[in-house]
Amino acid sequence: MNKGRDEATVRLEVKVKGSLVENGVKICKKQDLDELSSRGYGVAENKELLLAFYEALYLLSRGILEVEDKNGREADFQKLLQHFKSVDENAWVKYLTYRDLRSRGYVVREGFGFGVDFRVYDRGEYGREAAKHLVLSMQEGKPISTENLDRVLRSSQSLKKKLIVAVMNRRGEIVYYSVAQLTLK
Numbered sequence: 659m660n661k662g663r664d665e666a667t668v669r670l671e672v673k674v675k676g677s678l679v680e681n682g683v684k685i686c687k688k689q690d691l692d693e694l695s696s697r698g699y700g701v702a703e704n705k706e707l708l709l710a711f712y713e714a715l716y717l718l719s720r721g722i723l724e725v726e727d728k729n730g731r732e733a734d735f736q737k738l739l740q741h742f743k744s745v746d747e748n749a750w751v752k753y754l755t756y757r758d759l760r761s762r763g764y765v766v767r768e769g770f771g772f773g774v775d776f777r778v779y780d781r782g783e784y785g786r787e788a789a790k791h792l793v794l795s796m797q798e799g800k801p802i803s804t805e806n807l808d809r810v811l812r813s814s815q816s817l818k819k820k821l822i823v824a825v826m827n828r829r830g831e832i833v834y835y836s837v838a839q840l841t842l843k
Contacts, residue, residue, distance in 0.1 A: 674717065676709065678727045678741065683714035698765035698784050710768060711742035711749065712756040719757070748775075748795065755795040755824040758832045769793070770817070773810040778822070792817070795824040795832075811837055 674690040676683040685691050685700065685707040694700055699717070700707040709717070717723035718735055725733040733741075742749040752775055759766045759776070765784035767777045769792060777789035792814045796802055807823075814821040821837040 674723050676725050683709040712753045715753050751795045751797050751826045772813045791822050792819045793822045793824050798827045
């Protein structure tokens with residue numbers, strides 16, 4: 659998927675309406691559900707689409723999504739972000755990484771759960787090929803143990819995926835590092 663196409667395909671003619679739930683944002687309208695899922699957003703659940711918080715924040719920031727809270731009031735970006743932070747302490751880093759990758763034209767899906775945040779599909783390959791990259795996002799100054807990094811790397815390699823570490827620096831920029839096995843003799 660090239661960058662220009664991503665910008666055009668993400669823009670929907672009608673704003674999508676979603677409801678804030680405990681673990682994300684729920685989309686109920688079938689047409690919106692089909693449109694978003696075909697673009698690599700959300701997970702289908704019981705004829706509904708559940709957007710992860712970082713997906714909802716991205717779509718909200720692009721003017722594509724309107725989110726309603728439990729009381730029927732509109733939830734703005736800050737309210738949605740605060741809700742995400744209450745569920746995940748790395749919410750801001752995950753959102754910035756997700757936004758950066760999406761803005762570069764990649765389709766980004768949730769990781770496999772062994773410490774990896776995202777699966778990243780090469781441009782134009784979503785729905786046709788498996789993801790080739792796994793992304794672990796972290797914040798500069800917050801260390802990760804070598805044991806944990808080694809565990810994530812070994813899991814990535816067992817899946818035949820390249821591990822990328824996305825580090826948010828102090829200015830909020832995302833810097834990417836490719837991680838490979840190092841064997842000293």
